[in-house]
Amino acid sequence: MPRPKKERLVRRPPLYTEFKPAGVMRNSLKQVVLELDELEAIRLADYLGMDHSEAAEEMEISRSTFTRLVEKARKKIAVFLVEGLNLSIEGGNIHFRGNVIQCLDCGHMFNTGFDVNITKCPACGSERLVDLAGGFGHGACCRGHNHRGRR
Ligand SMILES: [Zn+2]
Numbered sequence: 001m002p003r004p005k006k007e008r009l010v011r012r013p014p015l016y017t018e019f020k021p022a023g024v025m026r027n028s029l030k031q032v033v034l035e036l037d038e039l040e041a042i043r044l045a046d047y048l049g050m051d052h053s054e055a056a057e058e059m060e061i062s063r064s065t066f067t068r069l070v071e072k073a074r075k076k077i078a079v080f081l082v083e084g085l086n087l088s089i090e091g092g093n094i095h096f097r098g099n100v101i102q103c104l105d106c107g108h109m110f111n112t113g114f115d116v117n118i119t120k121c122p123a124c125g126s127e128r129l130v131d132l133a134g135g136f137g138h139g140a141c142c143r144g145h146n147h148r149g150r151r
Pocket residue numbers: 103104105106107108121122123124125126
């Protein structure tokens with residue numbers, strides 16, 4: 001019996017987490033937070049063009065939940081663009097299926113899983129690596145989600 005799954009699954013951590021109008025100081029702006037599951041909904045439906053039932057399956061949520069999620073996300077992005085807010089991407093009740101590691105020396109980024117321990121950049125051998133899932137407070141908790149789903 002699979003245990004009940006409440007967390008929404010996100011393919012991998014996003015590369016950019018902070019957006020604001022150019023030339024305006026961050027602390028003079030209103031703040032809006034786009035949660036990681038909301039960004040994933042936008043990525044699947046609008047960036048990749050998946051239909052809602054396919055995207056819902058990818059995140060392991062119901063189709064109606066997905067539709068509400070993507071509508072909420074679009075509304076936030078619309079307000080961000082029209083009113084010019086500071087938008088940060090964080091939070092959400094999620095786990096990642098896979099991770100992304102970035103090398104601080106050569107800039108190389110590579111996809112990895114949570115059951116492997118990478119200490120050196122495969123491109124330049126540097127040990128100065130940034131763990132993107134770790135930056136969102138994820139890591140070991142996401143284990144076991146990377147092989148689920150149909151792809
Ligand atoms: Zn490197």
